[in-house]
Amino acid sequence: MSEKLGFYFDQTRCNGCRACQVACKDKHDLPVGTTWRRVVEYGGGTWQVDGDSFQPSVFASYMSVSCNHCEDAVCVQVCPTTAMTQGEDGVVHVDDSLCIGCRYCEWACPYSAPQYDADRGVMSKCDLCRDYRAEGQDPGCVAACPSRALDWGPIDELRAEHGELAAIEPLPDASITSPNLVITPHRDAQPVGTGTGRIVHEHEG
Amino acid sequence: MNVHELPMIIFTILAQMSVGAFVVLGAIQVIARVRGRVSGEELDRLTDPTLYAIGVTLVLGLVASIAHLGNLVNVFDVVRHVGSSWLSREIILGIAFAGLGFIFAATQWFKWGSAGLRQALAAVTALVGIALVYAMSMIYTTLAAVPAWNTWVTPVQFFTTTLLLGSLAVGAALMGTLMWRRRSSDDATDVATTDPGDLHIIATALRGIAVLAIVMLGVVFVVTPLHLAALSQGDAAAVASAEVFSGAWFITRLLLVFVGAGLLGVFVFRFTRTDQSDPRPLAVVATLAFGLVFVGEFMGRSLFYDQMMRIGM
Numbered sequence: 261m262s263e264k265l266g267f268y269f270d271q272t273r274c275n276g277c278r279a280c281q282v283a284c285k286d287k288h289d290l291p292v293g294t295t296w297r298r299v300v301e302y303g304g305g306t307w308q309v310d311g312d313s314f315q316p317s318v319f320a321s322y323m324s325v326s327c328n329h330c331e332d333a334v335c336v337q338v339c340p341t342t343a344m345t346q347g348e349d350g351v352v353h354v355d356d357s358l359c360i361g362c363r364y365c366e367w368a369c370p371y372s373a374p375q376y377d378a379d380r381g382v383m384s385k386c387d388l389c390r391d392y393r394a395e396g397q398d399p400g401c402v403a404a405c406p407s408r409a410l411d412w413g414p415i416d417e418l419r420a421e422h423g424e425l426a427a428i429e430p431l432p433d434a435s436i437t438s439p440n441l442v443i444t445p446h447r448d449a450q451p452v453g454t455g456t457g458r459i460v461h462e463h464e465g
Numbered sequence: 466m467n468v469h470e471l472p473m474i475i476f477t478i479l480a481q482m483s484v485g486a487f488v489v490l491g492a493i494q495v496i497a498r499v500r501g502r503v504s505g506e507e508l509d510r511l512t513d514p515t516l517y518a519i520g521v522t523l524v525l526g527l528v529a530s531i532a533h534l535g536n537l538v539n540v541f542d543v544v545r546h547v548g549s550s551w552l553s554r555e556i557i558l559g560i561a562f563a564g565l566g567f568i569f570a571a572t573q574w575f576k577w578g579s580a581g582l583r584q585a586l587a588a589v590t591a592l593v594g595i596a597l598v599y600a601m602s603m604i605y606t607t608l609a610a611v612p613a614w615n616t617w618v619t620p621v622q623f624f625t626t627t628l629l630l631g632s633l634a635v636g637a638a639l640m641g642t643l644m645w646r647r648r649s650s651d652d653a654t655d656v657a658t659t660d661p662g663d664l665h666i667i668a669t670a671l672r673g674i675a676v677l678a679i680v681m682l683g684v685v686f687v688v689t690p691l692h693l694a695a696l697s698q699g700d701a702a703a704v705a706s707a708e709v710f711s712g713a714w715f716i717t718r719l720l721l722v723f724v725g726a727g728l729l730g731v732f733v734f735r736f737t738r739t740d741q742s743d744p745r746p747l748a749v750v751a752t753l754a755f756g757l758v759f760v761g762e763f764m765g766r767s768l769f770y771d772q773m774m775r776i777g778m
Contacts (some may be wrong), residue, residue, distance in 0.1 A: 265727035275635070300778055325778060340552035358542045361535020370610035370777030381535030390698050430701075432777035436609045457703060459778065 264331070264350030265365075265388060266415035266440030267402075268422055269324055271449060273409035276322035283328065283404030287389065288463055294375045296324035296386040297401045299407060304429050314400040319448035319457065323430065326401065327373035327386040328439030333366035335374050335385075344374070344383070350415070350440055354398065356380070356422025370432035371439070388412065415440040421432070429455030470770035472532035477601060478759075478766050480559060481623060484594035485631015486519045486638070489677070491591050492633070493670045494584075503666055511593040511663060513573055514645075515638040518747070520570055522634075523563050530701030534577045551603040551778065556734075559595040565590040581696055598627050612699050613706035613772035621684065622769070626762050629681040629726065630755075636674040636729065637755035639667045640748040648746070659744050667744075668737050671751060675733040678726040678758070685722060715768060721761030729754035 275299040276299055284290070284297040305318030312349065329350045333437050334354060336344045343358035354374070359382040365374040368382065389399035397403065402410045420437070422442045427434040430448040434441075443449075467474065490512055497508050534540065547553040571584045572578050578586075602620035609615055647659050689710070696707035709715075732750045741747075 273765070297776070323778065337549050338552065338607075340544070340546050340550045340556065341539060342545045343539070358539050360539050360543055362533065362543075362552065363535070363563070364550075364604070367775075368608050368610055369771060370775055371777070372778065378535070392467060430778050432610065445537065453700070455701075 262348045263328070263414040263416060266329060266350070266418055266442065267326065268411040268413070268418045268442045268444075269411045270411075270422075270444040271321055271323065271446040272444055273407045273430075274299075274322040274324060275407060277406065279406055280324055280401035280410055281405045283400045284386070287392075287400035290384075291377070291379065294384065295376065296375065296384075297324060298372070299324045300430065300459045301461050302455075302457050303460040304455075305445065306456070313457070316449055320460070321448055323428075324401075325371055325431070326443040327388075327407035328371055328426075328437070329388065331438035331440060332366045332436075334370075334437050338364050338368045340364065351388050352385070353390070354381055354383050354385055358412070359383055370436060373429075385411055415442070418442045429451045429457065466764075467767040467770045470533075470604075471703050472529045473770060474763065474766045476530035476533070477623070478626065478763055479522050479529065479602065480629040481520050481598055481627040482634055482759075483526065483566075484562065484591075485616075485627035485629070486515070486597050486634045486763045487587075487594050487629070487631070488591050489632045489635045489674065490515055490695060491521070491587055493673070494587075496657050496673070497666065503662070507662075508666070509573065511639065511642060516570055516573060516702075518638050520566055522636055523566065527559060527563065540773060545767070551600055551607060553569045555597065555600040555604055558593060558600050562590065562594045562597050564718055565593055598623055610777065611706075611773055612703035612776060613692075613696060613709075613769075613774065616695065618691070618695075625681050625684045625688070626766070628691075629685075629758060630762055631677055632674040632677045632681075633725070633729065633751075633755040633758050635693040636751045637689075639670060640744065640751040643667055643744055644748050647675045653706070659742070661742060664742070664744050668733070668747065671729075671733045671747070672737055675730040677712075678754070679730045682726040685719070689719070702774045702776045706774040709768055709771045714726045714764060716766065718764035719762050721757045721764070725757030725761060728757070731775060 278299045279295050281295060281299050285295060290296065300323050301320055302323055303320035305316060306367050308317045328416040333346050333352050336346050340362065341358040341360055343355045344352065345355055346352045361383065363376055368377060374383045376383045376391040385455055399412055402412050419442055422444055425443045425445060426439050426441045428443060428445050429452060431452060433452045485517035494508060494512060497503055498505065543556050544553050569590050571581050572586065599620065602623040606619040643663060677728060693707050693710050696703045727757060729750055736747050
């Protein structure tokens, strides 16, 4: 069995510039409304009582997500036509010669990875830049990150180097799809299910 | 109104109504035959028009479902993933229910085969229909990403719609059949008459339908608050989807179902107790009840799709 591929995201380095998002959109020539890689800002805060005064205690961090080419790819499981397929390297892609555009995979994915292409009536998604990889290049998003917050490679190697963490707020619990994703969390990152913040400034994305 | 998912609203409502109507019509047949006060031919004469109407309804639903798809070129590939995808299973069961239903309708029309054989075919068709509604609900129930759907409430909602709309549709269709016969008899005698025996059979059936509709109404009014309470305790997506169940649209939907099912219940029992011979008020009430509940359920299904709010990002 060949090794599964995945992404690494170093949240301590991400400043939310969205170069990855734009590079992805540009490389794949995605229409308005289709964004295979997305960056969101997760923020919140509380007040701390300090003597007679209240001090604000706030936090904000960024999360960059595309398809995580999950071990239990729920999009592949629910697809009625088998158009959503997973290669031996774990990369999930859409076979246009089978897709009927029913959008069931879109409902099923908690990472919003499969996105509908209204012009062609079929689903579209990240294929980890198959063509770039074939030429020995990094995927567009990884290459574009100015702070080197993104990386990709065999998931076993990424986990050996960076640990096992695959979910923090606002991502879904990793047990749902077993994403091939490794995260180095921001110092204020919150475990899944204990989040006190929310996704803010959505219009910026 | 969720216009975006309109094809799915039409498809799920019509398909569930068809299954419910088929099952309720079968139950009426079985109960009437067991009681034995009416011949099989007489009963078939009253119920067959409703059977054909179910076929038309189901076909309309299936056609609407196609409008949900973005690309029809590969439409026949939809059955490929039957081992894993509930959507494939839904399509296969939907086609099987339609196919068996048409064969059964044809055998009724041409009187092919023995009555026993036709009844066995109807029983198999009803079971496939129930499996279809179950598969439809599993499409949504199995989605861990959507808290409002990922609960036992989804199959309960779907089967409630199935029985509620199915029974009231049969009630309206049987009264329609009776009124049609009554009008047809005008030419011959110049006086509109209704066979008292037919009216008695249908009024008895309507009484059972009213009981079933009121029980289903009870299920709606028990399950909806439980569903809301559970969602309100959940994560951000769950709380946001709970908020869909509020406002004028939601209240109107509940009122329509309540008034529709309640109206029929109260009226039918008064009607059958007072032994009236004029079927017209009963026809009006049965049709009105069905109309109100249909609109109420349609609005409810629109809210169901509004609740497609996912966890994660």
